[in-house]
Amino acid sequence: MIIGVDTGGTFTDFVFKKEDQWGVYKLLSTPDNPARAVLTGLDHVGGKEKQQIIHGSTVATNAILERKGARTALITNKGFEDVIEIGRQNRSRLYDLAYRREPQIVPPDLRFGVKGRVLSTGEEHAPLDAEEARKVIKQIERSRAQSVAVCFIFSFANPSHEEKIKELLGNTGIAVSLSHEILAEFREFERTSTTVLNAYVVPKMHNYLGKLMAEMAEGNSLSIMQSNGGSISAETAMQESVRTILSGPAGGVVGGLEIGKIAGHTHLITFDMGGTSTDVSLIDGSFSLTVESRISGYPLKVPMIDIHTVGAGGGSIAAVDVGGSLKVGPESSGADPGPICYGKGEQITVTDANLYLGRLIPEHFLGGTMKLQRNRLDSFFQQMAQKIGLSPMELAEGILSVANTAMEKAIRVISVEKGYDPREFVLFSFGGAGGMHGAFLARLLNIPKVLVPQNPGILSAIGMIMADVIKDYSFTVMRNQLNCTADQLSDFFEDLEKRGLKDLSKEGFAKKNIRLERYLDMRYEGQSYEIIVPLEANYIDGFHTLHEKTYGYRNEDKMVEIVNIRLRARGIPAKPRFQQAKKVKRQPSRKAYLGEREVVFDQKKRKTQIIARDRLLNGNRIPGPAILVEYSSTIVIPPFADAHVDEYGNVIMEIVD
């Protein structure tokens, strides 16, 4: 039995598959001890079956956001102890006269400098002062630090000093993270930051995963979801915990990729709209990766699925500012007090606006288990509408269009700004509110088609059980097109490939199920951002082409630099198969119709069918306007869209105007 477990802020979701049987299960999360909900749920869905578990955990992410990681020390070159604090010397809020950085992960008294220096060529300029290093380690032991990050200048070009420190730390029992192992790339602040984040979360993850494994029955396996879109064994996740940070939304994108592929759509923009925020990502046959992520003020340079987040979701609050402009978000009503219609809130949210327009159906919201209070809305909408000189209906649709503008902007960042035309993509909508906004957003961006998968509320857990096992490796070589031949590149890759094969065979993969993908981080000489180019026979030309696509021009007179080499080792597991349903008639069965309501579209009340999604079959067509309800989400098919159900139960909306 294969089980995907996704720990979220409110719920822990379980998706399981045994032979042809699929099942889902939801449990309230237990934030004080997340393992409790995970183990309870596993017991419930798996029982005594042999289990293969893939788990998306927020333990590492939360440890950083809440500054509850291990007491962490840093060893670096003497004179560079503050690199981690100074960062790039800029401030993230330009107009904040009282600007402060986020709290430091390693306080100044836990940063230690040791004499010794390596140059850019890897040549040792000054040997490591082992005597001083020993003294520093004594101090670290006395400081009760549980974990230590080691980052020396140019350590990736010559790791001997970092290795020496590891050797000297010996059996002190302090966890150690070496920068050349975590991220063998140049730019000392970003490398230090990534290493420090790893050191900070390793003991926590060790503890958490250790607990899970101890409670699991013999013979069960546990893998952990990484932010790069692949999973990895729990043992590896204990060493390289940094790769699980921000992995939360990755499962959803993988789910989008895999479900899209099965349904015949390889170019997708995933749109995950939740309560407080919306995550968007672009899939161009495979997911887009970035090495420019940040968490809580710290850069995190490991490759990650490029997911752009915007502070607009169902709970986003609408307010009129002093200049008379209508703002929506980023403030959110959260779970408490929640939107007005939940009974307690007193500020209008996006969810309230949807309900006001009739697009949310109170008796079907969460299967009718939560009663929405439509009657609470009137006075709040009238009040605010009067204040800005609109009718309450105009206000409600206005709130949605402002929220949609923010989400449209997010999609432009990941598509248009990177040289992609949204018209060539399918909008893959999920999350609690994705189905309500998908069609409107598609129209704004001229996206022709929207896909809402089955179980859109737990897509992340589905993605986890479909993910490959992925290991990423990189190494700064700093060459240019003249002093780097294809043979040399092969030599560089050989070492990484050996590691990849070894690591994946440890994960249980036979060679025939392993794919090695080679990439180069390239740029024009003098540039300081690299782009990731697949290593093909004509990679220099590949770079010019990709550069032109991304930035609008190519310059073949300019020297091309190869900054980093990058290997992605992919283990392909046996994946669950989906069954194709037989096509039935266009007209949905009568049982699917739940009644008719008046719903507002473009300021007009329209008679709209309410339809039970789980009673729809392959081939059924539903012209807009209509509303599909299911347990965890609502799909709004506006008058300008036409929907049908495909052979895998996905709802496809086509924008017709």
Added chain:
Amino acid sequence: MKENPILLEVFKNRFSSISEEMGVTLNRTAFSPNIKERRDSSCAIFDRDGAMIAQAAHIPVHLGSMPMSVKSAIENVAMEDRDMVILNDPFKGGTHLPDITVVAPVFAGEKAPSFYVANRAHHADVGGMSAGSMPLSTTLFQEGIIIPPLKLVEKGTIDRKLMSFLLNNVRTPKEREGDFAAQIMGNITGIRRTRELIEKYSLKTVTFYAKRLMEYAERVTRHMITEIPDGTYTFEDFMDDDGFGNAKVRIHLSVTIQGDRATLDFQKSSPQVEGSINGVYAITLSAVLYVFRALVNQDIPTNAGVLRPITVLTRRGTVVDAQFPAAVAGGNVETSQRIVDVILGALAQALPERIPAASQGTMNNVTIGGIDPRKGIPFAYYETIGGGMGATAESDGESGVHSHMTNTLNTPIEALEYSYPFLVTEYSIRRGTGGKGLHKGGDGIVREIHLQSDGEITVLSERRSLAPYGLHGGESGTVGKNVIVRDGKAMEKPGKFSSALKKDDIVRIKTPGGGGYGEKGDRSQETGGMEHRA
């Protein structure tokens, strides 16, 4: 057409998207680390009269000056479709020569341009007497090539003659050419996005909301000014010197708040000086715009509306309104910081809880040039260094960070050592340099470079003799220091100097700490009137 609060918000987002997308293109396509890595650039969109609608400013010093560049381009050149105008003349819309602006019209079916887009980037070298073009100059002519508003692009084609002329007057022509191309690309993105917006909503609607957004920013700014108690607040502070023996150069301000209007009178400031710390009027305007924009506690578009309730008075021929052919290289980077200090110092009397003590008050401009022995080609390194921020009523000041008029990134040590014949030997926080007080000022930075070849250095720095002020009993921050160590002997250098360097010299720049806030041990948070002693 009637203003609709929903479309107002939608257009706010759309216009800011345009300037941001221009910035993404410019930064990503630029060649020089100075623009890409340090993001020393800004992009903006303007209406048909050259009034700014929205700006993606990474660098506040560009705020007030971009509109003046665009106005100058409009006045001096008849732009047709697919033309672009380049300029850097500080007395025709520029600020200092390295900041080069490229302006492009957006035609939308009318005879004249319906909108303009423009971007400005700091170029690492524009010729002149010293590498990096941030010299210790006494006249504009020493600072580099002066570009009046000229067509760089005509009907979509780059003017090769002009380009070749420009490139022949700078030290690093290839890099410049790449950066010009990036600036052109940035504008092309802006033009395309503006046209898409017009197609979607009609020219009439887009023009209408451009105006409404200026009024919107104006309303919000007026609202903020009414929260400042009425009265006249006077303050002065000084530049250390101009590098040519003229010490204590005065910046004087009387700010009068009356209801929803503010008048800032700088007329009693010193006459312009021989050295390059003269600021043109655009600099002063930028500093004012920065402070008022910072006092508005919400996200508004930075546009022409913000300045409407504000009057800025200067006297021509002073350090805050320098006239041709004054040397201005340092006015942009150094005097602009002091103008901010003075505006904040005056407003601190009106808003003691909101205004921080003085931040480091300098950008610590360091330029090192020479021949890289590893490659046998010339190099020009330019960088600015962060320092301490002033403490506030709420908390200590931040350490090791850029403040106020700049926000450029540092160059990573490993990137420096790949690119230049340098060995960086220290990069740390200069502990204990923030002014003491109830809340202490942020600490400065120590940056130390061990030269691996001969070269020449120019430093333009401030707050080396007159410290950043504390407020309400808080102490001043510690002044900065510039040191060159040769053969084991440390030589202290002045705030502004140029000097030949020998292989194995060590350059040590220690930047100032920020001022403290409130008397130490005084937890009552009493903040009465404050007195400034310079």
